[in-house]
Amino acid sequence: MISLDKLTKVYGHGDHRTVVLDDLDFSVAAKEIFAVVGPSGAGKSTLAQCVNLLERPTSGSVVVNGENLSTLNEAQLRVARGRIGTIFQSDGLFSRRTAAQNVALPLEYLGVTAAESRRRVAELLERVGLSDRAGHYPHQLSGGQRQRVGIARALALRPSVLLSDEATSGLDPQSTASIVTLLKELRDDLGLSILFITHEMDTVLQVADSAARLERGRIVESGIIVDLLQNPHSVLGRALQPARAHASAEPGEVTWLLGYASSHVPADWLIRMSTTLATPIRLLGASIESVNGATVGHASVGIHGAEPERIQSVAAQLGLSARLETSASRAGSIADANADVVPDSLERVA
Amino acid sequence: MSAATLALALPGSLRLGNEVPLDQIAALVFPALGDTLIMVGIVMAIVVVVGIPLGALIHNLGPEGLFENHALHTVLSWTVSVGRSLPFLILMAAIVPFTRFITGTNIGIAAAVVPMSIAGIAFFTRIVENSLRSVPTAFVRVAKASGASPLQIIRTAQLSEAVPSIIGGITINTIAMIEYSAIAGTIGAGGIGYVAVTYGYQRFDHAVMIATIVILVGTVALVQFAGDRLVRLTTPRIRTAASRGAPRTRAAETIDA
Numbered sequence: 001m002i003s004l005d006k007l008t009k010v011y012g013h014g015d016h017r018t019v020v021l022d023d024l025d026f027s028v029a030a031k032e033i034f035a036v037v038g039p040s041g042a043g044k045s046t047l048a049q050c051v052n053l054l055e056r057p058t059s060g061s062v063v064v065n066g067e068n069l070s071t072l073n074e075a076q077l078r079v080a081r082g083r084i085g086t087i088f089q090s091d092g093l094f095s096r097r098t099a100a101q102n103v104a105l106p107l108e109y110l111g112v113t114a115a116e117s118r119r120r121v122a123e124l125l126e127r128v129g130l131s132d133r134a135g136h137y138p139h140q141l142s143g144g145q146r147q148r149v150g151i152a153r154a155l156a157l158r159p160s161v162l163l164s165d166e167a168t169s170g171l172d173p174q175s176t177a178s179i180v181t182l183l184k185e186l187r188d189d190l191g192l193s194i195l196f197i198t199h200e201m202d203t204v205l206q207v208a209d210s211a212a213r214l215e216r217g218r219i220v221e222s223g224i225i226v227d228l229l230q231n232p233h234s235v236l237g238r239a240l241q242p243a244r245a246h247a248s249a250e251p252g253e254v255t256w257l258l259g260y261a262s263s264h265v266p267a268d269w270l271i272r273m274s275t276t277l278a279t280p281i282r283l284l285g286a287s288i289e290s291v292n293g294a295t296v297g298h299a300s301v302g303i304h305g306a307e308p309e310r311i312q313s314v315a316a317q318l319g320l321s322a323r324l325e326t327s328a329s330r331a332g333s334i335a336d337a338n339a340d341v342v343p344d345s346l347e348r349v350a
Numbered sequence: 351m352s353a354a355t356l357a358l359a360l361p362g363s364l365r366l367g368n369e370v371p372l373d374q375i376a377a378l379v380f381p382a383l384g385d386t387l388i389m390v391g392i393v394m395a396i397v398v399v400v401g402i403p404l405g406a407l408i409h410n411l412g413p414e415g416l417f418e419n420h421a422l423h424t425v426l427s428w429t430v431s432v433g434r435s436l437p438f439l440i441l442m443a444a445i446v447p448f449t450r451f452i453t454g455t456n457i458g459i460a461a462a463v464v465p466m467s468i469a470g471i472a473f474f475t476r477i478v479e480n481s482l483r484s485v486p487t488a489f490v491r492v493a494k495a496s497g498a499s500p501l502q503i504i505r506t507a508q509l510s511e512a513v514p515s516i517i518g519g520i521t522i523n524t525i526a527m528i529e530y531s532a533i534a535g536t537i538g539a540g541g542i543g544y545v546a547v548t549y550g551y552q553r554f555d556h557a558v559m560i561a562t563i564v565i566l567v568g569t570v571a572l573v574q575f576a577g578d579r580l581v582r583l584t585t586p587r588i589r590t591a592a593s594r595g596a597p598r599t600r601a602a603e604t605i606d607a
Contacts, residue, residue, distance in 0.1 A: 052495045078497050086495040092488060096510060096586055105506065106496040137586040157497065 002051070002084070002161045002193050003027030006060035009046055009217075020046045022217040023060070028193040030160070033183065035196040035204040035225075037236070038214035044197050047214065048165040051195060052086045053077055064161055082106065085154030087167040092150050093138040099149045100125065100134040106156040124152040128182060144175030151182065155190075162186070162194045168203050176200075180207045201240050205291055211236060229296040232259050232321035241297065246285025249302035255284065255325040256311060259298040262319035269318045270301075276314050277306050300325065369555045379545060379561050383569065385459065386541035389534070390527045392463050397470035397523060402516070404430075404471065405478025406504050412479075414487065416500050433472030438530050441465055442537065462539030466530050470523060477519035481512040514585040521577025525570050542566060 009021040020043045028034040038044050049055040051062060053069055061070040069080045093102050100121050107117040125131050128148040138146055147167060154162060164183070168176040180203065187194055196207055204211055205225070212222035213236040221228075221236045228237035249255045266272060274281045281301050288297030303311060308324065315322035370378055408430070410416040411423035436444065442465040446456050453460040485508055493507035509516070532543020542562055550559025582588050 049491075054491055054494055078499060081495055081497045084495075086492075088488065088492055088495075092492045094489060094492075094506070094511060096513065096584070105493070105498075108506075109493075109496055109498045109502050137590060139587045140590060153496065 001027065001030050001065055002195065003063045004051070004060065005063060007047075007050060007057050007062065008059045009043075009050055009055065010058040020217050021050065021057070024219055026212055026219060026222060028161070028195050030191045030193055031187055032210065033187055033194040033196055033208045035198060035208035035211040036214050036219075037198060037201060037204055037211060037239075040199065042214045043217040044199070044214060045165070048086075048163060048197050052084050052163050052165075053081055082110070082157035083159050084161045084163055085157070085159035087147070087150045087154045087162065087164045089166045089169055093146055095138055098135050098137055099130060099141065099145075102138070102149055103152045103156060105153060110157065120156065121152075124155055125149075127155070127186075128152045142175070143171050144178055147171065147175070147179055148182065151179070151186070155186070160191075160193065162192045164194060164196045164198075166198055167196075169198065169200060176203055177206065183207060201242075205240050209292065211240070213239075226263070226292055226294040226296060229291060230259070230261050230263070230294075232261060232323065241287060241289075243298060243300065244285065244287060246300040249284065250282070250304070253282070253302035253304045254308075256301050256303055257298060257323050257325050258301060258315055259321040260288070260296045260319070261316075261321040263294045265295065265319040267295075269320060270299075273314055273318060273320075277303070277311065279304055279306050369553070370549060370558055372557055375557060375561045378549070378558065379542065379565055382540060382542045382545040382562075383565055385539075386528065386531050386543065386569075389459050389462055389466070389531050389539065389541055390524060392459075393466040393470050393527050393531075394520070394524055396463070396467045397474045397527070398520065400467075400471050401474035402478055402509070405475045406482060406509060408475065409479045409482040409508070410500075410504065416490070416503060430472050430475050433468055434476065436469075438465070438469050438533050439536075441469055442534065457538040459539055459541075461537065462531065462534035462541075466527060466534055469530060470527055473526060474519065474523045477523060478512075478516060481515035481519060482508050484515060485511045514581045517577060517580045517584060521574060521581075524573050524577070528566070528570060528573070542569075 004024050004026055007021055007024040008019070011018045011020055024047070026034070036044060036047060046055065050057050053062065057070055061068045063069065064080070064083050067080075069077070069083075072080055093099075094105070097105075103121045103124050104117050107120060112120070122131070122134070125134055128151055130145060130148050130152070133141060133145060133149075138149075141149065150167070162183075168179050171179065183194060183196075184207065186192055196204070198204060208225055210222065210224050211228060212219045214220075221234065223231075223234070223236075225240070228234045229241055231237050243257065270281060270283065281303055284300040284302055286297065286299035288295065288299070290296075312322045404426075408423065408426050411419045411426065415423075433441070445465055445468065449461050449464040450456045452464055455461050489507040489511055490503055493503045498506065531539070531541050532546065535541050535544030535547060538544070542565060546559060546562035546566075549555045550562055
């Protein structure tokens with residue numbers, strides 16, 4: 001369990017004062033994977049460095065298992081860092097050390113005996129599925145394998161919190177998927193709290209239970225992933241599952257964006273809706289998938305000659321949100337997303 | 351006893367026109383090479399022992415270092431620059447009183463070691479600093495996050511990663527010291543450079559001159575070869591490529607560039 005309490009980081013003084021992190025408050029429970037996403041320059045890397053205690057926050061605190069780590073002195077801090085394992089972006093392995101020697105680093109720093117270190121390293125490499133690569137140097141490993149070594153190293157001191165700082169950035173999709181699977185396994189087996197900092201929305205959808213959107217140093221939105229996806233107002237939800245280009249409507253048709261706004265949308269909603277409205281509904285594009293056990297997604301449909309209010313009420317009964325496509329939503333732009341028309345009836349559904 | 355061996359025994363009493371017989375050149379040149387190697391060996395030992403910690407200290411006092419300290423960094427860096435900026439001959443002459451204070455003499459090997467060490471340390475400190483600068487700073491963050499103390503960070507995340515580059519620097523430095531030893535030879539430090547100057551240059555003994563040139567070229571080539579070999583051995587990327595029979599590249603040279 002890790003929580004940030006009013007975490008603020010300011011660089012510079014006077015006119016050059018820049019608030020990089022502004023009053024961040026969130027916590028990651030044991031067995032939870034919490035993603036923080038944001039554009040570059042939002043403060044993600046500073047957040048990572050404050051969490052693994054490489055940077056001291058200007059104010060506020062980082063609390064791990066009830067212990068406030070922000071008030072520790074340098075020597076205590078060195079010990080405390082053992083409680084937080086960090087997985088860095090792929091370049092974090094020492095080039096002149098083998099996989100096993102890289103994993104052994106934190107144990108070596110701690111002064112663990114060679115025999116004990118060997119045993120623990122073997123156990124860790126086994127855990128990440130790289131026992132047969134112990135003697136390989138980083139340049140002999142693939143990107144995904146290097147990252148597995150990084151994960152084994154992060155786990156060396158049996159941390160309760162794992163910080164993943166852009167760990168899957170730069171990996172190919174297969175490697176990313178295998179790292180994501182490994183992280184979820186570790187979370188379940190070791191009861192870790194995982195803070196997953198990334199700019200890759202796709203990966204967030206695969207890995208996280210909850211997510212927060214960091215923008216200009218502030219958390220502007222956060223919640224459980226499924227809730228975010230089901231909330232048609234959520235900018236983060238829409239960024240996680242963006243509407244892609246779809247076929248265009250026939251003349252006379254109106255294009256509607258329908259979103260899964262609850263976990264109880266019947267799979268045959270398209271037919272049901274068409275029957276209830278007594279008009280054909282043409283599917284122009286859709287993206288529907290299962291995330292953390294819930295079916296989520298959205299569809300663009302072309303509907304001919306039906307009252308907008310009626311469409312919305314029928315959709316709402318099926319657990320769908322419905323809004324007219326505007327040029328802004330069609331462009332899929334996050335910045336303009338707030339301008340979308342969202343009918344009131346949806347509030348009750350969501 | 352021939353006149354030539356007399357000249358050998360008394361190098362001070364120059365007898366122009368009397369050239370060293372060819373069969374005696376080896377007896378003249380090889381002991382001199384031995385003196386050079388002893389001199390350079392002692393100097394390099396001092397240079398490495400002092401230069402590596404000093405280079406690491408200056409690096410870490412600098413911007414983004416582990417113990418950033420602008421004032422101390424400026425003072426140390428400036429001191430090293432002074433040592434680097436004087437031509438060796440001038441430096442040697444300038445510190446004669448200091449040399450005499452340390453060694454009790456201002457001629458011979460002992461006296462040559464003092465100015466050579468000072469010049470060598472200044473040179474090598476910059477080389478170490480430069481090598482450390484080329485190590486990605488991400489490694490320092492990794493070590494810190496893994497619970498390393500500052501000394502552990504310097505040893506494992508900075509120096510260890512820079513080993514091939516530092517070995518390349520030691521090679522360059524050793525060759526520079528062989529050169530300096532010839533200059534030091536002019537204050538009676540002996541060595542191969544001294545033989546080249548007194549016999550080859552001052553007495554126009556071409557055979558001795560050629561012999562010293564061949565030996566110097568051979569020595570330098572050997573040092574460079576050994577250095578390159580060590581760089582290769584300490585760089586896993588190159589070592590493992592070579593052992594797998596992959597085509598050899600000239601990558602070893604670019605490491606210390």
